[in-house]
Amino acid sequence: MSVVRPGRSPERVVMFVDAVLAIAITLLAIELPRPPEDSKVPFGTFLAEHGGSFFAFVLAFLMLWWIWRTHHGTFDQVKDVSPLVMTLHIPLLLAAVWMPYPTEVFGAGEAGSLATALFAGTEGVMMLSLGLISEAVVRQGLYKEDADVPRLRVETVVNIAIGLYWVATAVLAFNLPDHSEFPVAYLWFGTPLIAYAAARIARRAQKGVTTPADA
Template sequence: MAMAQARPGLTHERVSIFADAIFAIAITLLALELPRPEGEDFRRLGSFFGDHVGSFMAFAIAFLMLWFTWRAHHTLFDQIERVSQLTLLLHIPLLFFVVFLPYTTSLFGETNASRLPAEADGRALATGLFAGNEAILLLAQGALFTLVLAQRLHRPDADVQRLRANAFIYWAIGIYWLLTAAASAWTVDAVPFLWLATPLVAAGTVRVLRMRR
C-alpha cells in the first residue's frame, strides 16, 4: 500500500534542512561574538584572555547546548514521516531563540568580563536572559518530542520509548534552566555552577523513568 504524500509545505525533509541551516548559522555567530584583542591587547594577550574568560565560558556553554539541541532535533526528524501545522508553529519559538542565543551569550559574557559586582542589575539581567533563552530552547524541544508522540507523526518503526524519554529529559532540564534564570536575581555568582549540574538533571530524569517502567 503506497504511503500518502505529505501536503505541500508539510514535508519534514524541508523543515529539517531549514532548521539545520539556522542551527549552523547560530553556532557560527557565537564565535563571531567573541572578543578580539586590539592594539595594546596583543602585548598582554594572556591578561586579555583572563579578562574575558566569562565570554569564552559563555561561548562554550552556548555551543554545547546548541549542539545537543540540534542533535536531538536531528534524531527526532530521522524518526518522523511528516510534520503538522502545530509542529511548524512550534519551530517559530524554537528557531527564534536559536538565532537570539548569540546575542544573549554576548551579553552574559561581556557583563561578566566587565567585573560588575554581583548585585549589579545589568549582570543579573544578562545572566537571566541567557539562562531564559536556553530554557525556552530546551522547553520547545521537549514540546516538539511530545507533539510528535501525541499526533503520531513518527514512523511505525520509530523507537517510541526513546522519543518519550527524550521528551521528559528536555522538559526537565528546560524547567531546571528556567529556575536558574529566576535564581539569577538572588545569587548570580552561583548560577553558572548550577548550569554544570545539567547532566545530573538529565541522568536523574532517566533514572526516574526507568524506575517507573
C-alpha cells in the same frame, strides 16, 4: 499512507533548522572579543581577562549542538509534520537566532543578574521547545513504523526537565540583587544530573504506556 503537505516535509524542516542553528553557532564565534591591533597585553592575559565571554561561548555552543543532535535524532524517525509541530519550531528557532546576543552580554559580565537570567531563560526556552516537539510527535503518532518510541519518550522528558531547570535558574537570577555574589552559573553544571535523573524516571514510567499506533 499519509500525504505529506507541501512545505511540511520532515526533510525540509530539518534543512531549515540546520541552517538556522549553523548561523547561530557562527554568530557566537563572531561575537567573541579580540585583542586590539596595538595591544601589548600577552594573549594569555587577554584570554584570562575575557574568560567569561569564552565560558559563555562554549556553554551556548554545547547547548546548540545538543539541540541540533537531538532534533536530528527525532526527525530521523518522523514521517509527517503537523501544524502543532511546525508552530513549536517558532520559539525554538527564535531563541536560537537570539542566543548570540544574551551570550555576548552575559559573557561580558556587565549587566549582572539580568544578563544571567536572559542567558538562562533563552537556553530554557530552546530546551522546552525541543521537548515539546518530540512530545507532539509521539502524541500525534507522526513517527515511522520502525521508530524507537520509548527513546523518543525518554528524550522528551529529559529535554523538558532540562528546560524547566534552566528556566528556574533564570527566575532565580532575575530575583537576585544586581551583581549578586550567588553563583547562579555554577548551577548549570548540574544539567547532566538533571538529564540523568529525568531519563531514569522516564524509563521507569514506560510500563503500561501505549502509543497511538498500539491503541
